[in-house]
Amino acid sequence: MAIEHGELPGLLDRLSEAFGPQDWWPAETAFEVLVGAVLTQNAAWRNVEQAIARLRARDWLSATAIVNAPADALRECIRPSGYYNVKAQRLTAACETWLELGGEAGLQAMETGAAREALLAVKGLGPESVDDVLLYGFNRPVFVVDAYTRRIFSRVGVVPPDIGYEPLQSAFHAALPRDARRFNEAHALIVALGKDYCRPRSPHCEWCPLQPACAYGGAGVQRS
């Protein structure tokens, strides 16, 4: 489907005016972005914060600490973030690859495309998790697509609701300057809108900054 590229910058500008600077990702290091990206898979960030705090309390916020941690203790530690059995395995696998690639310095030295492929090869790291690491951990100009992005922009009407990850990402890459700083802010703003306004059951379309451009609330559909 043809995507209305021209609308995207203006829509993002409106979110910026409405919500102000977001200053993402809530993490101190690139490695913490990796941990958060795995733990936040289909989980509320609130729960992820608990899990990360528990890892920090044990001094396990490093790749070597996690690969050396007893499996059962690691599972218990990240329990609040949900899916703790699979996420413990995914974290361990990610840390093994992280170390094989030379840690943060090793990844920093890699080309973005090569780093993306290497991280995608890890079982449990899909495109969104990997792009979180690349954009927020390593400041690479890669647009992060998530469920909020798809829901918001399909409601606006610029993309189909079942568009895949890469096609949706390509739409943003084509519509915006390839600037990591801007991509960072844009995705954070999308999350801010998705969390508080553009919800499945309670779309507060009346107060959405994308009105009246959004076809969803703008058409009078699903008013609450």
Place this chain on the structure above:
DNA sequence: CACCAGGGTCACT
């Protein structure tokens, strides 16, 4: 109570 949350894998057609 059912539904949702900053996904991803696997086993089937």
Place this chain on the structure above:
DNA sequence: AGTGACCATGGT
């Protein structure tokens, strides 16, 4: 290539 089951906790 597409579809559905599965993973599991905490908040509303």
